Amino acid sequence: MKRQGGSALEGIDREWIVKKTMLVMAMMTVLGILLIIFFVAKESMPAFTKAGPANLFSSTWDPKSGRYGMLIFFTGTITTTVGGLLLGTPLAIGSALFLTQMAPRRVRSFFARGVELLAGVPSIVLGWLGFTVMVPWLRSATNSQGTGVLAASIILAIMVLPTITAISKDALEAVPRTYIDASLAMGATRWQTVRKVLIPAAKPGLLVAVILGMGRAIGETMAVALVIGPATAYPTSLTSPTHTLTTKILMEMGESTGVQRSALFAMGLVLLLLSMAMIMLVRMVTRQRKEAA
């Protein structure tokens, strides 16, 4: 019966169906993020109702006596992230400057490929390398057990390096060539041009690169888990073992139930909120740039 319908109408119908199907597929991204927020929030509810926010955001993690404080892990996440960024950012932006300003053509494509490969190294492999090679080095060099904040920061620096390099490179390449030419024509040196023209012009983009690198460092789990210690204690020095939000979730989710399990989901919720905050920050920075232009 359907065959008898006008072919033109059928064509339009098919177009409509196809378009809506594609829309549904595209909406999977929205559905996905909503589902993740919903389920992680739902599972963390018991922790908020039974243990309470005051308990959750305290410094004591001792499930046996009903203490579910996550501040230690939050501090661990922040410390290792800052450490990783301090080590990784200069290296990454330097690499981006090298790629865009210094490297001869052939070196450039070789180097860019290397950065891509580094981005592809699985984090468990990097963590395993940290555990088997770097931690023993640090152990003898710092006269401690070798695991801890410093080890995690070094590993994170390697992990954020490709992310920040790639985005910084795009930001530097987006600066109009005429700006640079004008500066050089005025007699400025290459370094003067980079410092006074290129970096100020690319600043919002470089900021986005660092923020996205930060997001990567906050969320990194496996590479950190193998070198962080672990210990449920605040870090007191660079070489003291601690825990991050991600490593605590990873190591205790398997054998926890009830409120403890829910408290781990609450940590997941905090991670989700942090990553959302990063996205908002990036949007704010890019919007400013658009308005300024």
Place this chain on the structure above:
Amino acid sequence: MSGLGTNTAGKEMVNLQVVENICEPKDERLERILREHIDKHRRKAALADRAFTAATWSIAAVGLGILGFVIAAIFVRGLGTALDPGFLFGKPQAIKEGGGIGPMVASSFYLALLTVALVVPVGVGAAVYMSEFARESRAARLVRFGADSLSAVPSVVFGIFGMVLFVVYFGLGYSLLAGALTLTLLNLPTVMRTSEEALKAVPASYREASLALGATRWETVKKVVLPSAVPGITTGAVLAMGRIVGESAAVIYTVGIFVRKIPVSPLKPAAPMAAHIWHTYTEGALVSDWMRIANGEAAFLLLLVLALNLAARLAARLLAKKTGTVKESG
């Protein structure tokens, strides 16, 4: 952008000219003092410039050094083990020495293929919507926001989410399917983005020609745009496989970390290599040669990821040549 000139002199020369014009009649002493001053500045600027050049080159060397060290160290420690067929295809041992990782290798491939089979159609569909139908609509902005947010979620959060929704709520248990569904969401933003780039690289004239011949938008997409974008989409899919086999945090609580036999049904638990390395690390004491196993597994995993990276590039080049269509840049 390479090859900025090292012009250190020009700026100060201009200044000197100005000074000379102002200070008439010529005062020899003043001129000498000014010259010395300017020379000093010029030398300083040249020195700073040289320091900058040296710094960027050494940073680049450190960067490549790190990559080289990571690959070399992992391969030196484990490639010997990894390339032994008895290890690669062998049965794992829970207590005895000399176990292999056969089921883990199979799990990784199985999981990667299953996930790609799920994520590529959805990702390409979403990309077609974004680049061919949506333009700058409100729906498109929403999708963009969803994709951005999704790509910012830490993988361990994907893991515990997948555990709640797919493993427990859908009742799939620890299984390849639960893991594949989780990883589909995890990889959706990237697959969508690479596909979108591939679609955007198809020249507008192709579409215009097809539409001018009376084809509808969907016919144009199906017959003209998608075939031209195949190389780019394939690259994206192979790169996604690399990410899937390397993923562990999202896999540990959805698929599993240890199995004895190669999983046949997608509803069975499995143990992809990346997750099994974690198991070997945490339960290390159980077998005395756990270091050998993890070293070998890490080396094979890295080898696989590097091979997939190469394959992605190669596939793009070959397909582009074969179909004579748009080349994937980069």
